[in-house]
Amino acid sequence: MDRYIPVITKQYSCKVNIEDIVYIQQQQRKLAIVTDDETFVYYEKMDNVVELLDGRFFRSMKKLVINLEKILMVKEQKVQFQNGTDIYLGRENYIKTKQRYAAYLKKLM
DSSP states (O other): OOOEEEEEOSSOEEEEEGGGEEEEEEETTEEEEEESSOEEEEEOOHHHHHTTOOTTEEEEETTEEEEGGGEEEEETTEEEETTSOEEEOOHHHHHHHHHHHHHHHHHHO
16 A cells, blocks of 8 residues: 655645655745655645654654655765755754664664
């Protein structure tokens, strides 16, 4: 069974497959769900979306959730994703994210 996040706006309604999500970022009152192919921006609370996600997602900041499966490298306060996108983190959030990603990689072994 595919799990998805429903995205409903005035222009369109669609399902975003959880496996396709690279990261989710809150921008004021809107959420941006970024996939390899598209970015979906709509009004929603981050807490409502986090409930729909599974263990491969990590909330590195209050307004940012990342998919650990889509990370290429965590280095020098930067998270580098497989699709070429980079996100820079503050020191505390970088350390938390790096530790969580290392633990995730160890589980895969």
